Amino acid sequence: MMYTLKPKQIPLDDRFEVIVIGGGPAGCAAAVSAARAGARTLLIEATGSLGGMGTSGLVPFWCGFSNGGDLCSTGFGKQVMEQLQNQMPHVQPGTKGGPIAAEALKRVYDDLVVGSGAAILFQTVLSDVDVDDQGAIQTVIVSNKAGLSAYRAKTYVDCTGDADLVAWAGGEFELGDEYGEMQPATMCFTLTNVDMTAVSRIDSHRVIHPNDGRYPLIPDNHICYGIVGPSAVGFNAGHIYQVNGTDPANVSSALIQARRMVAQIQALLAEKFPDAYGQSYLAATSSLLGIREGRRIKGDYKLMPEDYYARRVFPDEIARNCYNFDSHETSTELKLLAEGKLAHHPEEKVYRPGESHGIPYRCLTPEKLKNVIVAGRSICAERRVMGSVRIMATVLALGEAAGLAAAMASVAEQPDFHQVDVPVLRAKLLENGAFIL
Numbered sequence: 001m002m003y004t005l006k007p008k009q010i011p012l013d014d015r016f017e018v019i020v021i022g023g024g025p026a027g028c029a030a031a032v033s034a035a036r037a038g039a040r041t042l043l044i045e046a047t048g049s050l051g052g053m054g055t056s057g058l059v060p061f062w063c064g065f066s067n068g069g070d071l072c073s074t075g076f077g078k079q080v081m082e083q084l085q086n087q088m089p090h091v092q093p094g095t096k097g098g099p100i101a102a103e104a105l106k107r108v109y110d111d112l113v114v115g116s117g118a119a120i121l122f123q124t125v126l127s128d129v130d131v132d133d134q135g136a137i138q139t140v141i142v143s144n145k146a147g148l149s150a151y152r153a154k155t156y157v158d159c160t161g162d163a164d165l166v167a168w169a170g171g172e173f174e175l176g177d178e179y180g181e182m183q184p185a186t187m188c189f190t191l192t193n194v195d196m197t198a199v200s201r202i203d204s205h206r207v208i209h210p211n212d213g214r215y216p217l218i219p220d221n222h223i224c225y226g227i228v229g230p231s232a233v234g235f236n237a238g239h240i241y242q243v244n245g246t247d248p249a250n251v252s253s254a255l256i257q258a259r260r261m262v263a264q265i266q267a268l269l270a271e272k273f274p275d276a277y278g279q280s281y282l283a284a285t286s287s288l289l290g291i292r293e294g295r296r297i298k299g300d301y302k303l304m305p306e307d308y309y310a311r312r313v314f315p316d317e318i319a320r321n322c323y324n325f326d327s328h329e330t331s332t333e334l335k336l337l338a339e340g341k342l343a344h345h346p347e348e349k350v351y352r353p354g355e356s357h358g359i360p361y362r363c364l365t366p367e368k369l370k371n372v373i374v375a376g377r378s379i380c381a382e383r384r385v386m387g388s389v390r391i392m393a394t395v396l397a398l399g400e401a402a403g404l405a406a407a408m409a410s411v412a413e414q415p416d417f418h419q420v421d422v423p424v425l426r427a428k429l430l431e432n433g434a435f436i437l
């Protein structure tokens with residue numbers, strides 16, 4: 001059944017030149033970058049804190065700042081990582097990445113975004129968009145405790161992780177694999193009151209779960225962890241299959257299932273490693289479900305596995321990525337693997353230390369839409385490559401480039417990201433310390 005909204009007057013705010021939707025790593029980087037370039041910038045975030053999966057999602061570890069060589073995500077990403085490490089005395093100075101203390105990271109992003117001059121609107125959800133027939137976004141409609149309101153800017157940066165703005169503006173996208181399935185989701189969580197000496201003695205957390213029916217919600221042995229604070233261990237563990245992050249009812253039931261699963265994982269850890277986790281306390285589960293894969297826009301260039309293997313350098317590259325392929329199999333892929341009808345991809349760890357590939361600017365620009373650019377895990381990329389470039393270090397670099405491009409594009413009378421002077425963009429990124437070739 002459908003319902004027709006009645007036309008109604010709502011407040012309109014047109015003070016900003018750049019509006020960034022979504023305050024995850026990509027959105028924070030974009031907002032800071034646009035504001036530092038002199039654009040009046042607003043960052044709109046659905047939750048009450050910045051950082052996305054790295055904070056509200058409790059992802060306990062940075063990946064891909066380096067693969068053993070030099071830092072691959074420099075510029076703004078390096079600032080974020082170093083400012084966080086300054087607040088984590090147990091992390092060895094000079095560590096390229098390392099664990100994440102979510103509460104400290106929230107304040108790092110707050111300070112950097114506020115310090116850049118960008119305004120932040122928390123607990124505000126992008127809800128609709130008004131686009132003209134030339135593909136130019138006129139206004140975005142948001143909802144929050146004040147009801148509905150409209151915001152109008154020259155340019156928009158979609159950092160929602162699911163390309164909500166692009167999709168609702170009529171931009172094309174892909175979602176999932178050939179069967180319409182996406183990588184499984186995970187709810188990250190933090191255990192405190194852990195015995196760290198006992199943890200350091202554990203060879204592998206990949207516990208073989210007993211399969212005797214006592215932990216029926218734990219489907220597999222997926223488990224990664226980071227020491228996120230004193231006697232505190234952050235986990236990225238367990239999988240929820242067949243979750244579509246763009247389906248709110250689906251996500252709602254997955255959240256409930258995931259919290260039940262986390263309780264079982266904690267119980268299993270306590271049983272397997274009583275010295276380490278026997279007295280542990282479940283301090284937090286993530287308020288955002290960990291969605292690894294959502295909409296991927298149809299952009300002006302689709303990043304392909306061949307580009308990854310070739311360590312491709314692009315004339316218009318605006319970021320580089322050095323992380324390995326990290327796609328978690330869907331339930332269908334697991335079934336096909338078990339039946340021998342699908343081979344494991346051999347390319348998992350092909351890069352040697354210091355190797356990387358470029359990401360062209362064209363991956364960020366949605367076809368047919370003019371004044372919106374995308375950064376984060378919804379850029380235009382084949383889904384296995386997305387399983388690599390989605391990590392936070394790379395996403396921070398993408399956001400930084402998108403924000404700068406937004407500031408540049410917003411100067412035009414009729415902003416169009418397809419017309420941005422990319423050599424100038426690249427020169428400014430290099431000036432700001434980006435790693436590009």
Ligand SMILES: Cc1cc2nc3c(=O)[nH]c(=O)nc-3n(C[C@H](O)[C@H](O)[C@H](O)COP(=O)(O)OP(=O)(O)OC[C@H]3O[C@@H](n4cnc5c(N)ncnc54)[C@H](O)[C@@H]3O)c2cc1C
Nearest residue numbers: 022024025026046052053063126160161290291376377392
């Ligand atoms: C389970 C899991 C484990 C991971 N592990 C690691 C890891 O160990 N290391 C690593 O580096 N990376 C890891 N990643 C990948 C990484 O965390 C994400 O890919 C990355 O955070 C994506 O950044 P983003 O800014 O695009 O999106 P997100 O981090 O998802 O942020 C999107 C933000 O937009 C907001 N938002 C969404 N829609 C709207 C809307 N309509 N209106 C307003 N705001 C909106 C959200 O609230 C959120 O704050 C993991 C991801 C998952 C899911």
